[in-house]
Amino acid sequence: ETGVTQTPxxxxxxxxxxxxxxxxxxxxxxxxxxxxxxxxxxxxxxxVYNFKEQTENNSxxxxxxxxxxxxxxxxxxxxxxxxxxxxxxxxxxxxRGQGYSGNTIYFGEGSxxxxx
Amino acid sequence: xxQVMQIPQYQHVQEGEDFTTYCNSSTTLSNxxxxxxxxxxHPVFLIQLVKSGEVKKQKRLTxxxxxxxxxxxxxxxxxxxxDVGTYFCAGPGGGDYKxxxxxxxxxxxxx
Numbered sequence: 001e002t003g004v005t006q007t008p009x010x011x012x013x014x015x016x017x018x019x020x021x022x023x024x025x026x027x028x029x030x031x032x033x034x035x036x037x038x039x040x041x042x043x044x045x046x047x048v049y050n051f052k053e054q055t056e057n058n059s060x061x062x063x064x065x066x067x068x069x070x071x072x073x074x075x076x077x078x079x080x081x082x083x084x085x086x087x088x089x090x091x092x093x094x095x096r097g098q099g100y101s102g103n104t105i106y107f108g109e110g111s112x113x114x115x116x
Numbered sequence: 117x118x119q120v121m122q123i124p125q126y127q128h129v130q131e132g133e134d135f136t137t138y139c140n141s142s143t144t145l146s147n148x149x150x151x152x153x154x155x156x157x158h159p160v161f162l163i164q165l166v167k168s169g170e171v172k173k174q175k176r177l178t179x180x181x182x183x184x185x186x187x188x189x190x191x192x193x194x195x196x197x198x199d200v201g202t203y204f205c206a207g208p209g210g211g212d213y214k215x216x217x218x219x220x221x222x223x224x225x226x227x
Contacts, residue, residue, distance in 0.1 A: 002158070033214075043159070043204065043217040056214060090158060104149065105206070105215055107158040 003027040004108035006091050012114045013081065021076040021111045023091030031094045032074040033105070034066060038087035049074060081115045088112055120207050122218035129195045130226050137221040139188040139205035146208055148181055148188045149215065154201040162203075197225050 004025045013019050025032065034046040048056035049068040063085075065077040074091055091108040121140045129135050139148065147166045151159040163172055165181035165188060172179045176199075178191040192199055202220040209216030 002160075042202070042220045045214065045217075048214055103208075103215065104161050104164065105151075105159075106161065109158050 002106060002108055004091055004093055004106050006089075006108035006111050008111060009109065010112045010114075012116060013078065014116055015081060015083070017078075017081075019078045021078070021089055021091075021113075023074040023076075023108055025072055025074075025091075025093040025106070025108075027093055027095075027106060029093035029095050029106070030071055031096065031103070032068060032071070033092040033094070034064075034074065034076050035090040035092060035107075036087050037090055037110070043090075047076075078113070081113075083115050086114045120205055120209075120216050120218040122205055122221055124221060125219060127221055127223045128226065129199075129223060131195055131197065133195055134191065134193045135195060135223070136189055136191045137203055137223075139190075139207075139218055141186045141207055144185050146185075148185075149206045150179060150188075150190055151204040151206065151217075152201050153204065153220070157201075159204060192223075195223075195225055197227060199223060200225050 007022045030051050032049045036044045036046055045058050046060045047066045052068050052071055063080050067075040088110045090110045092105045094103040094105050096103055119142055123138050127135050147164055149164045150162040152162050153159040163179050168185050169183045170181040176193045180189045202222045204217050204220045206215040206217045
């Protein structure tokens, strides 16, 4: 139990499908993140939300669309993905938002995505 | 932007032996963190170093922060099969709420 829960744990989708990944944190944290992990780029930051506001979009293609309705929930909406988007998508949270030094990241168990 | 480099990328260790993995930054870091990811798992926070020259130990793991706060090392003594996994270092990059992760050192152990 990590305190950060991701669903689904495994997802197979076609290139024309629309799906969403869900993340919920039970730690009372104020910042949430999406990371992509693949063999080519071990831990690639995608998006950062700080007090529900998106503060970072790390040049992510628009076929990935994040949503943060509140500080405990984070979604990643997926649309017309490519096979090279197949990877482990990790949600994470941290106690503080901007201005806090030494922010420890708590990761969820990840969602394994396969695009066919 | 700030980048964190780790070497080696892979470490194959005989059970019982020691090894060290290194983390280097192009800029001075306010702190550095280490994470471990077991095969098939997710990264888990191990430790944070803040002070120049700081050394912290967790059982057989020894973490060190360089005097210039630009590099760090993780030394594991008497490696066990439970040490298998990828060790990431991470430092603040582009804002205190964001970490820049190194590429990781993947450790395998020969029994």
